[in-house]
Amino acid sequence: MSRRLLVTGGAGFIGANFVHHWCQAYPDDRVVVLDALTYAGNRRNLAAVEERDNFRFVQGDICDRSIIDQILKTESIDTVAHFAAESHVDRSILGPGAFVQTNVVGTFTLLEAFRQHWQVNSQPADYRFLHVSTDEVYGSLGPKDPPFSETTPYAPNSPYSASKAGSDHLVRAYYHTYRLPTVITNCSNNYGPYQFPEKLIPLMCINTLIGKPLPVYGDGKNVRDWLYVGDHCRALDRVIHFGTQGETYNIGGNNEVENITLVQMLCQIIDELVPDLPVRPASDLITFVKDRLGHDRRYAINANKMKTQLGWTSEVTIEQGLRLTVEWYLTHRDWWQPLLSEEYQTYYRQVYQ
Ligand code: NAD
Ligand code: TYD
Secondary structure: OOOEEEEEOOOOHHHHHHHHHHHHHOOOOEEEEEEOOOOOOOHHHHOOOOOOOOEEEEEOOOOOHHHHHHHHHHOOOOEEEEOOOOOOHHHHHHOOHHHHHHHHHHHHHHHHHHHHHHHHOOOOOOOEEEEEEEHHHHOOOOOOOOOEOOOOOOOOOOHHHHHHHHHHHHHHHHHHHHOOOEEEEEEOOEEOOOOOOOOHHHHHHHHHHHOOOEEEEOOOOOEEEOEEHHHHHHHHHHHHHHOOOOOEEEEOOOOEEEHHHHHHHHHHHHHHHOOOOOOOOHHHHEEEEOOOOOOOOEOOEOOHHHHHHHOOOOOOOHHHHHHHHHHHHHHOHHHHHHHOOHHHHHHHHHHHO
16 A cells, blocks of 8 residues: 655654655655754755655644644545654753643644544544654663563653653553554664754764864763664654554664763764864863753663564664764765754753853
């Protein structure tokens, strides 16, 4: 069956990678992106697909019911891939309101619109609402705890993860109450092309290239389970096509790394690839800074369900993925330089000074 997708947040990091993946894998499918183009959204992320007949971009807010109703109807959407969110923990500490609005109210608005659309069309069994969420809803692990599974209780610690948890609960409730054909994915930290400069890996790459300090929070021993974004997109593809309605799937790279080790790995790759760095070795720029408030110590995902039920495993190792990512930032200065705007500098000063 060819699908007609609405991708919310498709001009952001993972959404744009997903759109590229989907357009390449299923060129006959219709893809409509709805994105508000917040500071994190960038139309240029979609330049490679803009000219396709089967692609359409709509600028709009997922809290705006009328625009969603209009797209669902006029485009005969059968599949929603919901990425749109406020996604950065540090910004959620500075200003939680936008997180509740977009992540909770926006997801609710989208669910209501999709429920009506599904009901008007006699509840087709092949409709899907994919809700893309995070492992951060499960809270923080101790050093010896087993990784998060799909049955780990929710214990979000930041305004970001709390708002994502709220949206997950709504999606779950729409399946249990209305049998809306939903699936939820909870994924670990992603990295790769098109990630906005404020997140750890792009921030470290870019700061190294421009000779700015590399700010490592606290003792640098917080652990994240890193997944290359292309692996995430392949996983979401499996979930849309073969996932069971009402189920949750955890997606992770089986790649637990302490932040300080990760930054050192990045520095080594950059030293090797860039002969004319402002500061060499790049690791001389590493600076320990005040810890993030409520900083979760460790995240790790048990992705066995994805493997046994949907035949998915991650393919890109952390060494390969970091190298690909550094190479991308090296060859796409014209992409990231304009993003280091006045707004970004103001944000940067608020977090790091
Ligand atoms: P991002 O911040 O790069 O992109 C978010 C996109 O959503 C942007 O294009 C932005 O313009 C858009 N958006 C924000 N508010 C909107 C609104 N009200 N209406 C319409 N569009 C709006 O985020 P990302 O890293 O690509 O994350 C995408 C999704 O994946 C999020 O739901 C996030 O919670 C989840 N996720 C991210 C990671 C990660 O490591 N980045 C890991 C697991 C899950
Ligand atoms: P981040 O990319 O913000 O993802 P998340 O907080 O959602 O896991 O950060 C990844 C890790 O890197 C997290 O433990 C916080 C840490 N970090 C730093 O040490 N310095 C930084 O400047 C940033 C942005 C993050």
